[in-house]
Structures are given as structure tokens and as C-alpha cells.
Amino acid sequence: MWIVVKALVVHGLDGPSAIRFDDVDEPPSDGKVLIEVRAAGVCYPDLLLTQGRYQARAQPPFVPGSEVAGLVVHAPDGSGFSAGDRVQAVVGLGAYAQRVAVDPGAVWRLPDELDFAEGAALLANHQTAHFALHRRAGLTAGETVLVLGSAGGVGSAAVQVATALGARVIAGVHRRGADEFVRGLGSDGIVPLHDGWLDRVREVTSGRGVDVVVDPVGGALFDDAVRALAPEGRLIVLGFAGGAIPQVKVNRLLLRNVSVVGAGWGEFLRTRPQALAETAQALQAFVARGLRPPVTRRFPLAEGAQALLDLEAGTVLGKAVLVTEG
Numbered sequence: 001m002w003i004v005v006k007a008l009v010v011h012g013l014d015g016p017s018a019i020r021f022d023d024v025d026e027p028p029s030d031g032k033v034l035i036e037v038r039a040a041g042v043c044y045p046d047l048l049l050t051q052g053r054y055q056a057r058a059q060p061p062f063v064p065g066s067e068v069a070g071l072v073v074h075a076p077d078g079s080g081f082s083a084g085d086r087v088q089a090v091v092g093l094g095a096y097a098q099r100v101a102v103d104p105g106a107v108w109r110l111p112d113e114l115d116f117a118e119g120a121a122l123l124a125n126h127q128t129a130h131f132a133l134h135r136r137a138g139l140t141a142g143e144t145v146l147v148l149g150s151a152g153g154v155g156s157a158a159v160q161v162a163t164a165l166g167a168r169v170i171a172g173v174h175r176r177g178a179d180e181f182v183r184g185l186g187s188d189g190i191v192p193l194h195d196g197w198l199d200r201v202r203e204v205t206s207g208r209g210v211d212v213v214v215d216p217v218g219g220a221l222f223d224d225a226v227r228a229l230a231p232e233g234r235l236i237v238l239g240f241a242g243g244a245i246p247q248v249k250v251n252r253l254l255l256r257n258v259s260v261v262g263a264g265w266g267e268f269l270r271t272r273p274q275a276l277a278e279t280a281q282a283l284q285a286f287v288a289r290g291l292r293p294p295v296t297r298r299f300p301l302a303e304g305a306q307a308l309l310d311l312e313a314g315t316v317l318g319k320a321v322l323v324t325e326g
Contacts (some may be wrong), residue, residue, distance in 0.1 A: 007063045007097035008304040013052035016305040016312070024063070027094065029101040033081055034073040038116035040095040041067035042299075042307045042320040043124050044153060044239070049093075050308065056266070058093060065095025065322075068102075069110055069119030079104040086110040088119040090127075090276065095120075096304050098324055105273070108280050111287045117321040121293035124265075125157035125319065127279045132214060132236045132263035133162055134282070135275075141166025143211035146201060146228060148193065150185070151178035153311075154216040154238055156294050156318045159185040162214070164286040170204060172197065174217075181317045185294060198224040209233060222246035229258040237262050294318030 003026040012018035027034075046064045048054035058064075069088040075081035081104065089107040094100045110119040133139045145162040149155040150171035162169045163186035171187035173179060179190050191200045202209065209230035215222065218240035225235055226248065237260060248260050269276055283291075297320040299307040307320045 003099075005098040006301070007094075008065075008301065009061050009063055010050050010058075011060050013050065013060065015051045016047070016308040018050065018060070019305040019308075021302045021304075024097065026099050027097075027101040029074070031076050031103075032101040033075045033079060033087070033089070033104050033107045034099060034101050035068060035070045035087060035089060035107070036073050037068050037095065037098055037100055037301075038070040038324055039068065039120040040065045040097075040301070040304075040322045041120040041123060041125075042304070042311055042316075042322060043067070044311065045124075046096075047308045047312055063094045063097050065093065065097070066091055067120050067123035068095045068100055069114075069116040070100075073099065076104065079107075081107065086116075086119075088123060090123055096301065096322060098301070106276060108277075108284070111284055113287055114292070117295045117298055117323055118293050120321050121295045121319040122283055122287070125153045126161060126283050126293065127276075128154055128238065128263070128265040129158040129161040129214070130279050130282055131265045131268065131275070132238055133158065133165060133167075133212065136261050136263045137212045137234045137236050139165050139167055139212055142168070144168045144170065144205060144230075145212045145214060146170045146172060146191075146210040146225075147187075147214045148172040148221055148225060149174060149215075149217045150182050150187065151175050151317050152216065153316075153319055155214070156182070156185055158214040158216075158238075159187050160291055160294075161283075161286070162212075163187070164289065164291055167212075170201065170210065172221075175314065175317070178317055181294070181296070185318075193221065198228055201228045205230070212236065214238060218246050219244045222248070226252055226256075226258065226260070229256065231257050232259075234259045234261050295321050297321070298323050300324075
């Protein structure tokens, strides 16, 4: 018997305007955990997918979304899950729907401390930030981290994760009116990213510079971000929200003994899928110590196109989440 559910379906690569709230068949769940979605996270890659601009392309029609939290409808024997369990999960596509089927290895119990929206918000951005800071940068407690674009999804997650790892965090802020939000994430200082921001970073670090720069922005900030590094510092490239893909003059790396390091979380999982569970476990330990993902906007599932438009317009601080009735 086929069950019909509602989902946001992309019908063309024209951006959020090509999304429709349609009836679709419930996804097949043989060998998978079928989840009744209560919340789905809104991520920048979701927006790029609707525009055909993401490195992993999807052909319409498709249902976007990669992170969910909800209730188990049914699960395969031996999965460790039962009907009614509160869970969070990572999916390739399909999260913007009332139901989604997920491989058991990408499903975890939702911490009691979190509601469904917070559970969905803990996934892609925070996992990326943890991978970047812990594994790629080798961040240690007591080091100083500068986060560029700290009011955005990945940036705000990086502030929280760096703080949880014991770092001193300087938050670089583009947006007007975002200081209070960023300060509430746990940052130790704020630097507005306008002319002269590099001098301000040097001032607050007594001329030394920072040990790690988290850069999800790229573009015009990149050159000064390299200059902001202390000796043996690491700049972590997470994306190019600023539009342009910068180039680095490697003689600067040589002369200053600094590194530029890529952090492609999704691509890393292709070669080391077990890292997904390891990172999820680490983040849940942070939750037990008080971390709460910064969900600032909650949209009904049917309004997912508007959520993506607001994300594109830069009006979402932290994380937006789509929620369903239930």
C-alpha cells in the first residue's frame, strides 16, 4: 500500500522559486530507518542545489535537505531503533519532507536536552566545524581562533565548537546588528569585518596573530586572513560564501611558516564514513556540557522556499529550521 506524504520538490534549477509543496510517495524503507520528520535543517548547500551550483548536482525533480530530527516509524531488525524513538539523522537528499528513509548508520538518538529543531540544527554545520577544527586544524585548548562570517550557519557553529574545544574565540562579523547574537555564542571578542579589521585582530592578540582562522567566506577577506595568522598558524578553507574563490601566494606560507588547509567534510566521508558516527558522538558530548545550536528562525515545512530566500538574502542569523506539525 502506497502512502502519500507532503514534500518540497525542486522542479527546475532556478533557485527557490522552482520549489513546490507536492504530494509524493513515501520513500521505500527496506533496510532503512523510516523517520517521521519533525524538523529539517536549512543549509547553504540546499540553496546551491536548487540553483544547480553545488559540486554534487541533483537533477529535478528532487527533494532537497540533508539533516532531520523526528520520530522512528519503523526500523530494521538489529538497527537498535524502535518505533517512537526520538532521533536525528543525516541524509543525502530528501529531508524537506514529512517522512524520510535513512541508513541506520546515519541515525542517532536525539539527546534529551534538545528539541527536534535543535536536533536538526546540530548536524551539517556543527559536524563541518568539528571536522575542520579538531581533525584538520588540530586545534588544542588555549589556542586562539578567528571565525570569519561568524553570524552565519557554519560560522556560528564554528564559534560554538571552538569554544567547546577550549579555544579563545574572536568572532569576525559582517552583518549589522549581529554583535549581540554572536556574543551569545560564547565568543571572547568581536571584530567588525570592515576596513582595518586586520589591525584590530593584531591589537586584540597583542601583535601575535591567531593560531587558526576559520574561513567559510573566501573572497576579498582571504589575503588579510592569511596575514592574521601567527607563526605555525592554520587557515581552514570551508567555502566561498563571499563569491570569489581566492588564490594564495605560496611564498607567504613559506616565509611565515603558516598553512592553508581545506576542510571538505562531505568529500571526507566518502573515504572514511565511520567519521560520521565519531563526530556525532563528540557533538553529543558537547550538548551534555551545555552546547545548544542557535536556531533563530523556524518555518513551517510548506514555507521552505521562503526560508532559502531569506538565507540567500543574509537575513538568517545562525540556523533556520523547517518544522512540521506533530
